[in-house]
Amino acid sequence: MIDPFDTESLRESILAAWASSPTRLREDSASESDLVRGGYRDRLLTELAQNAADAAQRAGVPGRLAVWTDGNGALHVANTGAALDISGVHALTALRASGKTAADSGVGQFGVGFTAVRSVSDEIEVRSRGGGVAFSARRTLEALRERDLLAPDTGVPVLRLAWPVDAPPAHGFDTEIVLTLRADVAVESFAAGFADEAVDLLLELEALHSIEIDGVVIDCARTELEGNSAEIAIGSRTWRQFTTPAARWLAPVVDGLPVPASPDVLRAPTRSDELLSLPALVIADVPMQPDRRRVLPGVSLDAVAHGYVDFVASLPAEFRVSFVPEVGFARSAVDGALRELVFHRLSCAPWLPGADGHDLVPERANVVADATEELTSVLAGVVPDLVAASLSGARHASALAAVGVHRIGLARLAEMVGGLDREPSWWQRLFDALAPLVVDGVAAEELAALPVPLADGRTVTGPRTTVIGSDAAAPVTWVRLVHPDAVSPLLTRLGAREATATELLTDPALEAALDDLDWDESEDIDGLVSAVLALARAVQAGELPSWLGSLPLEDDEGELRSADELLLPGAPLADLLIEDSPFGVLSTAVVDRFGERALRAVGVGWAFSVLRDELPTGPDHDLDDESAWWSSLSEEPETLLAVRDLDLVRSDVWSQALTVLLDDPSTRAALTDRDGYTAWWIGRHARVHGSRPIAFRAPSDETFAGLLDPLDHPRADELQAVLSASVCESAETARVLLAALSDPKRRPTPAVIARTHTSIATAVAERRIEVSDIDPPDRVRTLVGDVVDASDALVIDSPWLASVVPQEIAVLSDMASGAALADVLDIRTASEAIGGEVLGTGRVSSWDREPGALLACAVMGLPLPSGGVVVHRELVVRLSGAVSGERRVPWWVTADGTVHCTESWERPRGA
Structure with a gap:
C-alpha cells in the first residue's frame, strides 16, 4: 500500500x-x-x-x-x-x-x-x-x-x-x-x-x-449591506451582522426587523462555556484555552467591546435602544467584564437618536419622560441634547438610565421653561404638547408651577389662578384672563377655569364686586353693568345665579333698581300679577342697548323667574308657604328648583298662568316635577275654574274617572304634576278623593269605587299617610254606587262574607286593606258586625284528597291549599249581628279557621 x-x-x-x-x-x-x-x-x-x-x-x-x-x-x-x-x-x-x-x-x-x-x-x-x-x-x-x-x-x-x-x-x-x-x-x-x-x-x-x-442541506446566504453590515440567512432564520476588527456582532431578524437576542455564550468562533447576557450574539477573536471552552486568564476584551457601539449605531435608529444590555447580574466573569466595557462605550459614544435627527452621546443627553413628537419639537430649542420622542416612554427608561441619559420629569420641565420669553402661540404649542402626559392627579400637580401668559402681557405662575377668556368683547375686570393665543385645554385640566360667559358670570369675584358696588358711582356702575350684560348675551335665562339679580339697572322712571325687581316692557307676566306687586318696568333705553336676551339672563322679568339651589339645607329661600312644602318631604332634596312669586298671580288668571309656565323651558321643568315646590304649591293654592288643580285629573288618566273631573285646559295632559295623581300619595289627595266619593252627584263605576278605596287604604297601610290627618266622612260610597250614612255601611274584609253582606251597604277595597279602609272611614268591618254558625255536619276531608279541589285549582291557576276542609252537600249558615237569618253559602270559614264548603263549590261545574 x-x-x-x-x-x-x-x-x-x-x-x-x-x-x-x-x-x-x-x-x-x-x-x-x-x-x-x-x-x-x-x-x-x-x-x-x-x-x-x-x-x-x-x-x-x-x-x-x-x-x-x-x-x-x-x-x-x-x-x-x-x-x-x-x-x-x-x-x-x-x-x-x-x-x-x-x-x-x-x-x-x-x-x-x-x-x-x-x-x-x-x-x-x-x-x-x-x-x-x-x-x-x-x-x-x-x-x-x-x-x-x-x-x-x-x-x-x-x-x-x-x-x-x-x-x-x-x-x-x-x-x-x-x-x-x-x-x-x-x-x-x-x-x-x-x-x-x-x-x-x-x-x-x-x-x-x-x-x-443525512441528505438534508442547510445553506447559508450572506448579503452585504452598507458599511460593515451584512444579512445572513440560514434556512428560515435571518441575522443582521456587523463586523469589527475584533468581532462579529449579530442580531436576529424577525419580520424584517432586528430584535435583541436571548442570553447566549461567547463564540470564539464556536460556542464556548462563557455565558453572556448581551442582547446580541458575538463571534470574537479572543485567545482561548486549548479546549476553546474558556477565555485565557487576563485576556483584555476592550477591542471586542469597542466595536459594540459601532454595531448599535449601524442599526436603524428606532431599534438601537433595544440593544442596550439589561441592568442586572452578570452571568459569568467574562460577561461582567464585557458588560462593563460595553456600558462605558455606549455611554460616551454618539449613537443615541436625537430629536433633531443627530446622534447624541447618552451621558450628555436629556429625555423628557413620555414626550411626544409635538413636545420634542417645541422643546428642541429649550432642552439641549434632547432624545427622540420615540424613546421617551417607560419601555426605554431603564436602558437610557443605564447609559447615563438624564431623565426630565414634568416638575423639572416646568422649572426649565420658567422665565422664558416666548410668544403666546409658543406657549399654546407647549401646553397642547404636554396635554397627553397629564394622565392623573400626580402629573397635574407636577405642572402646578407652569408659567401662563395673560392677556395683559404679564406671565403668572400656575394655571390655577387663571381663567380662559370667552369670545365676548367685554372689559372683564374681576379675573386673570389667559392670553387668547395661549389658550389650551391643558390649562383647564391644571386648574384654570374656562371663562365662558356662564363661568365668568358665576365667578364669586363678580358676586363680591356686586356686593361692594357703590350705587352712587355711576362710572363704576356703567363699567360693571356693561361687562356683565355683554357676557350675558350668550346665556339663557335661568342659567345664572340669583345674586346677579342685584345688578343695578334703570327703570322707566329713571331710578336704579335691582334687575330682579324689574320687568321688560310688554312682559306677559305683567298681566298676571296682582295690582300692588313689587315689580317695576325697565327703561326702554337699557333694552335697546343690551337686548332682551342679556337682560332676561340676569333676572329682568319677562315670564316667571326660577330659583335654583344645589344641596339646599332648609326652607330659607323666601318662597310662599315653603316651610309646609319642606315638611311634606320624606328627605331633603339634592336640588331646589322653584318658580318665584307664584303668590303674586291673580286668582282669576291661573289658566293663562299655567300656559305661560309651560311655554318657558326653565319654568316648565319646575312645573312638571311632582315632588318639587312649584307643582306642590300650584296644586294646593292655585285656583282653576274655582277649584284647586289637585281636585282635577288629567284627561288621559282614567284612574278616578267619574269621581274627579278632567282639567279643562288645552294642555291639561302636560300638567299632570299639579293634578291628582293616579295613586293616593298624600293626605291632601285622600281628602279630595273621600269628598268626591261622598258626593252623590258623582257617578263612578263599581271598579273605580273599589280602586279608589283600595288606593286610600293602601296608603294608610303602608304609612304613606296617617289616619289622624284625615277626617272620616259622614257618608260613604257603597259597591253599587249608592251614597249611604257611614253608620249603615260595612267594609267587606273576608271573602266568604261577600255573599251575605247586602251590596247596598257593602264597601269594598281589597281583602288585604279592608281593615285599614274601615279605620279611614270609621265604619265597621263585616267580620266585626256579622257572626255565623254552620248548621249541619259535613264530611271531614283535606284538600289533597278532593279531586274537585285539585281540578278547580288547576283551572284557576292557584296553588292547592293545605290543611283540612269540611265538605257539605248543602252548606247553611245561621247569621247574627248586622245581618241575621239562615243563608245558603258556597263556603265559610269559622272563627277557629275551619273551612267549610259545598260539593258543588269545590268541584267546578261539569267536573
Missing part, C-alpha cells in the same frame, strides 16, 4: 520514544483521555466543522460539509477545501500541536480538537485527495504488544499511531473522515443531534456555506 505521508517512519519514531520513555506513553494516553472526557466532550461536529472551515479557507473555495451514517454503523463527515498534507498528518499524530501556521486564519486544521472523534469511535479514517491515514485502537494495541510496551496500567493513545489509507473521499469532497461508532453510541439520535448544531456552525464559521445532515 502506498504510504505518501511516510506514516511508517512516524510510527517508528513514536514507538521508539515510548520505548525509551514509558512515562511518555502514559502521558500521551492520559492526555488523550483527559481531552475526550473534558475539553472535547460533545464537540465532535463543532471540531470537525472547524477543520472543514479552515480547509475551505486555505483553498479559497466555498466550504461544504456533509454528515451521514451508513448501514455498517459508521459516521462519515466529508468537506471541501485543502486536502490532507504532511503537516496535517504530523498535527494529527502530535496530539498537542496544530498544523496551522502563523499566517493562517481560522482555527487550525487537524489540531488538538480532532481528539473529539475519540468520544464516539476507536477506529478512525481520514480519507483525502493524495492519500489518507487511519487510527485504530486495535492496531495500536497490537503494535504495543509487539514491542512489549503495554504495561498493566497503561492505556492506549489511539491518535498517536497512523497507518496509510488508500480509499478516496466521497465524490465531490476533498476530505472524508470515517468513524466506526462504538456499540454504546445510538447512531440515529447521535446523527440527528447534528442538525441542531448546524445552524450555529454556519453562523460562526464564515468559510462554511452549507452543511448537509
